[in-house]
Amino acid sequence: MSSIATNAREASAGANDSLKSEFVAFKTNRIIEVASNLFYQRGYSSCTLDLVADNLGVTKPFLYSYFKNKEAILAAICEVGISESLAVLEATLADEHKTHRALLTEVVRQVGRIVIERQEYVVVYQREMKHLSATDHNRILRMRASFDHQIAELIREGVEAGEFREDTDSFVAVWIGGLISWIPTWYSPGGQRSSGEVIDQLVTAALRLAGAE
Amino acid sequence: MSSIATNAREASAGANDSLKSEFVAFKTNRIIEVASNLFYQRGYSSCTLDLVADNLGVTKPFLYSYFKNKEAILAAICEVGISESLAVLEATLADEHKTHRALLTEVVRQVGRIVIERQEYVVVYQREMKHLSATDHNRILRMRASFDHQIAELIREGVEAGEFREDTDSFVAVWIGGLISWIPTWYSPGGQRSSGEVIDQLVTAALRLAGAE
Structure with missing residues (x-):
């Protein structure tokens, strides 16, 4: 926390x-x-x-x-993963000297680390979001939409800059978000793959999706 | 059903x-x-x-x-998505005349359709799997492992056949599974993107992950 x-x-x-x-x-x-x-x-x-x-x-x-109640605790849990991810995204994007490829690599690597570190919180969010109040649910959805939107912008700019393949739809941001969000449901600490390996593979996968390789 | x-x-x-x-x-x-x-x-x-x-x-x-009880109903719900996906996978792989690229395209397209059609079942599985008995949970995990394993084999063979990039790790099968499994949590019927568009994007994404483009 x-x-x-x-x-x-x-x-x-x-x-x-x-x-x-x-x-x-x-x-x-x-x-x-x-x-x-x-x-x-x-x-x-x-x-x-x-x-x-x-x-x-x-x-x-x-x-x-x-x-104030049990739902407020749930909302706080559900918000951890996305609020830390947004903070990392915005801090990373503030570095204007990096290429789009380097920015995407850095964001995906750091957010991958967050969802592994916050695995339980993310899984609780995915399983229990239906119990959130409409206000909390919508606030978290807006944060997620903002994350996807900023990744989509990064990809669109990377395509314009000629760093990513020109036939890359910026909606691929949602698929990259999917790769990241899916990790907590299958990754097992102490399992066959170390968190470092998983994050390296995640970065490779995200770069392929963005047409950056 | x-x-x-x-x-x-x-x-x-x-x-x-x-x-x-x-x-x-x-x-x-x-x-x-x-x-x-x-x-x-x-x-x-x-x-x-x-x-x-x-x-x-x-x-x-x-x-x-x-x-026999409420858990048995849950188990039946949780099994639908993966059992239909495995059936489609095995029927598709039986066609020996297709390229690996065509096989991967076909499997991903059909399984994408299944998870969209069975959206509620898949989401119930993802949210409620902790309530499954150990026997049911393990049976479903074995089915999922078999699906991932067969996709990994397809990719390994496609790399050997020179159809997919040679630096493609067959473990990418798990990431392709992630793309597919993630759809039910964000796709909304009647939303901005039609199911056809989502499936086309899914196929493009899976081919990029496999290094097939």
Whole structure:
């Protein structure tokens, strides 16, 4: 949850405020970490807030001081993967000195790392999104659309710059997003392929889809 | 559920038996169709067999004469996509006169059609697989592994035949499987792209991944 913690840190001004924010971020992160693991193992519908509180060794009122209800915890879990991916995408695209090929490589490599690191969160999102409120669901969809749109722009510009094959439809961004999103459902840490190998293959696959090889 | 119905038909010998089998297949298919829609809308854990029976206008004992429990209905739903895909794959690969490129194109096109047609079933599988018994879960995993393995073989042979780029790792089969499996989570019937366009793009993407263009 490093990015959430960082955001919380940066948002506060004074040293005491900063420390307090860090505590809040730490507790928030622990709640969503433990809740995510329970939702992942047992399914969202089968988990009560009592169960989440028990597993954290806290009371239910303690949870309510951080999240207004169980759905708010789910929303926080579902947002981690896409919000970290968007942050990485925007930071990477800010480097104007790189080729489109290098930018695509860098984004895909970093986002691949995020979905592997956040595997449980991403799977919980994919399985349980129907339990999100319309507001949370739409906010996350807008973030995903923004990600796809920026990758599509990068590909369109790369085609114009002559770096990617000219018959490449920028909609291929959605297929690249699919490759990335699919990893958490089949990748198994400690399995036959290391995360490094999986990410190398992902980059190769994304470059082929973009017509960059 | 055409393939299930066909299997049921072929399994029976006499004309009366055949008719009876057709009735059984018809009812089985209706049960999993209605149950799939309920699981899709409300989640597996939130649906009772009473709810399924109510929606079919039948009694719970009627359901028990076709499925031993709710998990058996889930298993039947989860198996549709992969069993139809395997059938299509094996029928296609039986044509020895085609090039590897033509075989890959044909399989991907047909399996793409299946996952779009069976969208709800595939999404229910992806979301609810954790509720499958170990036996059902492993049987379906073996079917998926067989599908990936046969696509990997096709690609390996295509590389040897000089049809696909020689630096293509046959593990790319898993990424092609990912492209296909991802469609049901983002494709929306009646949305911006027709199913025909999506399938054309899927074929282009799979050929690029295989280094066949």
